Amino acid sequence: MTSIYSLEVIRHSASHVLAQAVLALFPGAKLGIGPAIEEGFYYDFDLETPLSTDHITALETEIRRILAEKQTFKTYSLSKEAALQLVSEKEQPYKTEIIQDLNLETYSFYENGPFTDLCRGPHVQNTSEIGVIKLLRVSGAYWRGSEKNKMLQRIYGTAFHTQADLDAYLKRIEEAQKRDHRLLGKELDLFSIQEDAGGGLVLWHPKGARVRHIIEAYWKDIHFKSGYELLYTPHIGLSDLWKTSGHLDFYQENMYAPVSVENESYHIRPMNCPFHVLIYKNAPHSYRDLPVRLAELGTVYRYERSGALHGLMRVRGFTQDDAHIICTPEQMHSEILSVMNVCMTMLKTFGFEKVKVYLSTRPKEKYVGDLDRWEAAQEALKLAIEALNLPFEIDEGGGAFYGPKIDVKIEDAIGREWQCSTVQFDFNLPERFDMTYIAADGQKHRPYMIHRALLGSIERFFGILIEHYTGRFPLWLAPVQVKILAVTEEVSDYCQNIASLLKNQDIRVETDLGSDKIGYKIRHSIKEKVPYLLVVGKKEAEQNLITVRTGQEDKGQSTLEDFVSVLKTELKGA
Numbered sequence: 030m031t032s033i034y035s036l037e038v039i040r041h042s043a044s045h046v047l048a049q050a051v052l053a054l055f056p057g058a059k060l061g062i063g064p065a066i067e068e069g070f071y072y073d074f075d076l077e078t079p080l081s082t083d084h085i086t087a088l089e090t091e092i093r094r095i096l097a098e099k100q101t102f103k104t105y106s107l108s109k110e111a112a113l114q115l116v117s118e119k120e121q122p123y124k125t126e127i128i129q130d131l132n133l134e135t136y137s138f139y140e141n142g143p144f145t146d147l148c149r150g151p152h153v154q155n156t157s158e159i160g161v162i163k164l165l166r167v168s169g170a171y172w173r174g175s176e177k178n179k180m181l182q183r184i185y186g187t188a189f190h191t192q193a194d195l196d197a198y199l200k201r202i203e204e205a206q207k208r209d210h211r212l213l214g215k216e217l218d219l220f221s222i223q224e225d226a227g228g229g230l231v232l233w234h235p236k237g238a239r240v241r242h243i244i245e246a247y248w249k250d251i252h253f254k255s256g257y258e259l260l261y262t263p264h265i266g267l268s269d270l271w272k273t274s275g276h277l278d279f280y281q282e283n284m285y286a287p288v289s290v291e292n293e294s295y296h297i298r299p300m301n302c303p304f305h306v307l308i309y310k311n312a313p314h315s316y317r318d319l320p321v322r323l324a325e326l327g328t329v330y331r332y333e334r335s336g337a338l339h340g341l342m343r344v345r346g347f348t349q350d351d352a353h354i355i356c357t358p359e360q361m362h363s364e365i366l367s368v369m370n371v372c373m374t375m376l377k378t379f380g381f382e383k384v385k386v387y388l389s390t391r392p393k394e395k396y397v398g399d400l401d402r403w404e405a406a407q408e409a410l411k412l413a414i415e416a417l418n419l420p421f422e423i424d425e426g427g428g429a430f431y432g433p434k435i436d437v438k439i440e441d442a443i444g445r446e447w448q449c450s451t452v453q454f455d456f457n458l459p460e461r462f463d464m465t466y467i468a469a470d471g472q473k474h475r476p477y478m479i480h481r482a483l484l485g486s487i488e489r490f491f492g493i494l495i496e497h498y499t500g501r502f503p504l505w506l507a508p509v510q511v512k513i514l515a516v517t518e519e520v521s522d523y524c525q526n527i528a529s530l531l532k533n534q535d536i537r538v539e540t541d542l543g544s545d546k547i548g549y550k551i552r553h554s555i556k557e558k559v560p561y562l563l564v565v566g567k568k569e570a571e572q573n574l575i576t577v578r579t580g581q582e583d584k585g586q587s588t589l590e591d592f593v594s595v596l597k598t599e600l601k602g603a
Contacts, residue, residue, distance in 0.1 A: 033158075034153050034158060036065075036188070036189070036190075037065045038065075038151055038152065038153060039153055039158070039159045039160055039188050039189075039190070040065035040066075040069055040070040040187065040188045041063075041064070041065040041070065041148075041150075041151075041152060042102065042152040042153045042156070042158075042159050042188075043070055043159050043162045043186060043187075043188040044063035044064065044065065044070040044071070044072050044186075045063065045102075045139065045141060045144065045146055045148070045152065046092055046095050046096065046141075046156060046159065046162065047063065047070070047072050047088070047092065047162070047164070047184060047186060048060055048063055048072050048074075048144065048146060049095055049141070049142065049143070049144035050088045050091035050092050050095060051072070051074055051076075051088065051184075052144065053091050054084070054087060054088060054091060055074075055076055055078060057077070057120075058074050058075065058076050059074065059075035059076075059120075059121060059122060059123055060072070060073075060074065060075075060121055060123060060124060060146070061073030061074060061075065061123050061170075061172060061181050062123075062127075063146075068187060068198070069165065069185060069186055069187030069188065070185075070186055070187070070188065071183050071184060071185045071186070072183070072184055073170055073172070073181040073182070073183050074181060074182050074183075074184065075123070075172075075179065075181050075182075076182050079182070080167045080182055080184070085164050085167070085184075088164060088184075089162070089163075089164055092162050092164075095142065095156055096156045096157055096159060096162070097157070098142065098156060099155045099156060099157040100141040100142035100155060100156045101141065101154065101155045102139055102140070102141045102152040102153060102154060102155065102156075103139070103140045103141070104137055104138065104139050104140075104150060104152075105137070105138055105140070106135040106136065106137050106138070107135065107136050107138065108134070108135060108136075109128065109132070109133065109134070109135075109136065112128050112136040112138070112147070113125060113128055113129075115138070115145070116128065116147065119145070123172065124146075124147050127147060128147065137149055137150065139152055141155075141156060142156075159188055160188055160189050160190045160191060160194075160195075161188065161189055161190075161191065161192050161194075161195045162186060162187070162188045163186060163187055163188075163195055163199070164184060164185070164186040165185045165186055165187060165202075166184075166185050167182055167183065167184050167185070168182075168183050168185070169181070169182065169183065169336065170182075170183040170336065171334075171336065174334070174336075176334060176335075201443055201444065201445075204443050205443060205445070205496070207499065208443070208495075208496040208497075208499050208500075209340075209496070210340055210341055210342075210491075210492040210493075210495035210496050211340040211341075213495050213496075213499070213500040214237070214340070214341070214492075214495060216500070216556070217236065217500050217557065217558065218234050218235075218236055218237075219233075219234055219236050219237030219240070219491075219495070219500075219508075220232060220233050220234055220237040220341070220491075221234065222340070222344075227345070228335055228338055228345065229333055229335075229338045229343070229344040229345030229346065230344070230345055230346050231341060231344055231346065231347075231488055235508075236508035236509065237491070237508070239508040239537070240491065240494075240502065240506055240507075240508050241487060241491065243505070243506055244484075244487060244490070244491070244506075245326055245487070247375075247378070248326070248350055248375075248484070249326075251371060251374070251375060252324045252352070252371075255322075255367065255371050256322055256367075257322040257323065257324040257352060258321075258322065258323055258324070259324055259325065260304075260305065260308060260323050260324065260325040260327075261325065262298075262301060262304035262305070262308075262325060262327060263298070263304065264297060264298055264328065264330075265288075265295045265296065265297050265298060266295065266296060266298055266303065266304065267293060267294070267295055267296075268287050268293075268294035268295060268296050269294075270303050270307075271284070271296050271303070273303070273461055273462065274300075274302065274303040274306075274458060274461060274462075275457060275458075275461060276296075276299060276300065276303075277296075280299060282332070283299055283331045283332050283333075284296055284297070284299050284331070284332060285297050285330060285332055297330045298327075298329050298330065299329055299330065299331045300329055300349075301325055301327035301329060301349060301351045302351075302353065302455075302458060302480065303458070303462075304327075305323045305325070305351075305353045306353075306458055306462045306464060307462075308323060309321060309323070309353075309355055309464060310462060310464060313467065314355075314465075314466040314467070314476075315466060315467045316357055316466055316467065316468050316469055318466070319355060319356050319357050319360060319466055319476065320354055320355060320356035320357075320360050320364055321354070321355040321356075322352065322353075322354050323352060323353050323354075323355075324350075324351065324352035325349075325351050325352070326348050326349075326350055326351075326487065327348065327349055327351050328346060328347065328348045328349075329346070329347065329348075329349060330345060330346045331345060332345065333345050340492055341488045341489055341491055341492030341495075342489050342492050343489075344488055344489075347486040347487070347488045347489065348486060348487040348488065349482050349485075349486050349487075350482050350483055350484045350485070350486070350487065350490075351480075351481075351482055352480075352481050352482070353478060353479065353480055353481075354368070354478070354479040354481070355464070355466075355476045355477070355478050355479075356476060356477050356479070357466070357468070357474075357476065357477070358405060358477060360477075361405065361406065361409040361477055361479075362409045362412055362413065364479065365409050365410055365412075365413040365435075365452065365479070366412075366413040366416055366417070368413075368452050368479070368481050368483075369413050369414065369417055369419075369435070369452070370417070371483065372437060372450045372452070372481075372483045373417065373419075375483055375484070376437070376439055376449065376450070376483075378603075379494065379506075380497060380498070380503065381439040381440070381441070381449075381497070383439070383440035384419070384437050384438065384439050384440070385420075385421075385422075385437070385438045385440070385446065386414055386419045386420065386421035386422075386435060386436070386437055386438075387421060387422050387423075387424050387427075387435070387436045387437075387438070388407070388410055388411060388414065388421055388422070388423050388424065388433070388434075388435055389423075389424040389426075389427035389428040389429075389433060389434050389435075389436065390407055390423060390424065390425055390426060390427065390428050390433050391403045391407070391426065391428055391433060392426050392427075392428060392429075392430060393426050395430050396428075396430045396431070397430060397431050397456050397457050397460065398431070398432065398456025398457070398460075399456075402456060402477075403432075403433065403456070406432060406433050406454040406456075406477065407433045410433060410434070410435050410452070410454075413435075414435065421435075429453065430457075431454075431455050431456055431457035431458075432453055432454030432455050432456050432457070433453075433454055434451055434452060434453040434454065435450075435451070435452040435453075436448060436450070436451055437449055437450035437451070439493075441493065441496060441497040442497050442498070442499075447493050448485070449483075449484065449485050449490070449493075450481070450482065450483045450484070450485065451480070451481065451482055451485070452479065452480075452481045453479065453480040453481065454477065454478070454479055454480075455478045455479070455480055456478075458478060459475050459476060459477075459478050460475070464476055464478065494506070499558075500558050501558040501560075502558070502560075503560075503603060504560050504561075504596070504599050504600060504603065505600055505603040507537070507558075507559070507560050508537065509537055509538070509539050509557070509559050510536055510537045510538065510559070510560055510561060510596070511531055511536055511537070511538045511539075511559070511560070511561045511562075511563060511596075512538070512539045512540070512541065512554050512557070512559045512561070512562050512563070513527055513528055513538065513539070513540045513541070513562075513563045513565060513575075514540075514541050514547060514550045514551065514554065514562060514563065514564050514565065515540070515541065515542045515543075515565055515566075516547045516564065516565060516566030516567070517566065517567060518542065518544060519567065520565050520566060520567060520569070520570045521542045523565060523569075523570040524540050524542060524565050525540065525542075527563065527565070527575065527589060528540050530589060531589075531593070534593055534596075534597075536593070536596060539559075541553075541554070547564065547566075551564070551578065555580055555581065560579065561577060561578070561579060561592075561596070562577070562578040562579070563575045563576065563577060563578075563592075564576040564577075564578060569586070572586075573588070573589075574586045574587065574588060575587055575588075575589060575592060577592060
């Protein structure tokens with residue numbers, strides 16, 4: 030019988046069962062935290078024994094026993110004093126720290142079988158309703174995410190209502206592993222992240238750089254056509270600039286330490302926004318000048334903890350496809366609609382047809398800006414989404430303190446969602462930098478300012494593309510579109526002539542004129558995921574032909590002219 034509980038509830042319950050199993054095998058274990066997360070759950074443990082595969086197998090056996098016992102989840106509340114006494118008796122110092130920090134009047138606990146844990150809940154009624162649990166991996170995690178604290182062992186797991194659901198998830202995980210951009214990036218020689226350069230800093234290899242150039246060229250073209258002006262701004266700025274913007278007050282822990290130059294303090298930039306504001310403020314503006322649309326592929330640097338770094342998806346240096354729109358109240362709706370149109374066009378061009386849109390509104394407590402400006406901005410965002418007939422969800426109170434926003438998540442080839450585009454109002458920077466324009470009444474007014482990043486960052490988006498296409502990019506994005514394979518060295522001149530003709534047609538081409546056997550060359554080129562292979566032997570050279578292959582498939586012989594026509598037709602349809 031399928032559980033009536035949500036996945037979040039059964040996964041939260043599963044984390045308690047995992048902790049119970051760990052204590053059964055390791056009675057001295059100290060418990061950290063164990064939340065449900067997007068695709069499962071985890072629990073952090075302070076253990077003297079490094080966990081191995083054998084331990085995970087033993088824990089899963091114990092978990093199955095606990096599920097079969099149908100242990101009932103019971104809840105009760107204790108005063109702070111009683112709660113501290115309970116966790117002290119159980120020798121759980123991390124729970125003591127949590128209780129002290131929360132400083133509540135009462136604390137809720139959940140009990141199942143012999144196990145008790147500090148927890149807000151909710152949970153299933155009994156352990157048999159959890160469904161099926163699978164432990165996935167073990168990693169290190171600093172207590173409370175701080176490198177100053179002790180490294181704990183984090184066990185990740187997942188839970189589903191049925192075995193069929195779990196099997197489908199594990200199959201998807203297996204497919205995701207085949208698509209891992211870190212492995213494909215190395216295999217296809219696209220990029221690297223090397224210790225000698227520094228963690229989280231990406232080295233773009235020639236083929237990866239070629240794809241990046243194609244992405245950026247398309248990005249620039251569509252922005253120029255949409256009325257944006259392109260900017261280039263510095264990678265560092267005076268510390269006073271970041272003080273004015275508020276970054277030193279609210280974002281300093283994510284910024285690198287300042288450097289001193291001729292007795293002045295500079296910070297490496299974590300964002301591009303203040304520079305764009307300065308460019309706007311460099312000259313006065315009338316309402317006739319608005320909207321102003323400023324775009325930049327701006328590289329920024331943010332301090333990410335080493336444990337959070339993950340290939341191209343989480344790095345310390347990355348290039349945002351950043352833009353800022355400064356407009357009047359009357360222009361808001363049309364500007365947001367234009368942004369969303371450009372966004373949907375770009376995502377579809379890169380092969381992402383399925384999207385989910387989320388509208389995040391004003392936080393209930395701390396926020397900046399007048400209420401009427403919040404209401405007007407939220408309405409403009411909502412109207413733009415509705416005008417494009419995009420299904421969306423409202424995240425009440427989920428906006429940043431400085432403005433409401435639209436988030437767009439894309440779905441990849443195996444159904445995973447990726448946060449991609451953001452369209453964000455900002456009521457903070459216009460105030461801090463005293464941004465104004467002269468309205469029709471001759472008076473100074475505060476403009477509306479809209480941040481937007483449509484790809485998010487070039488690095489992360491490239492990683493998503495690699496995994497979406499398993500490294501087999503469509504023809505227009507492929508770093509090498511055609512590879513010419515010589516059967517024998519005597520046809521080298523003919524092959525080079527073909528390559529020259531293709532390059533003159535703006536086709537990206539490579540040649541393999543070496544002495545290796547043609548079978549090896551074909552297999553090697555297939556692994557490189559080149560869209561088209563041209564096999565050229567003595568017969569082809571004599572008849573002025575080529576033999577065309579796409580991966581494992583032999584397309585037969587063709588003239589070069591016909592082949593180029595096929596390429597052009599495919600590229601035109603991209």
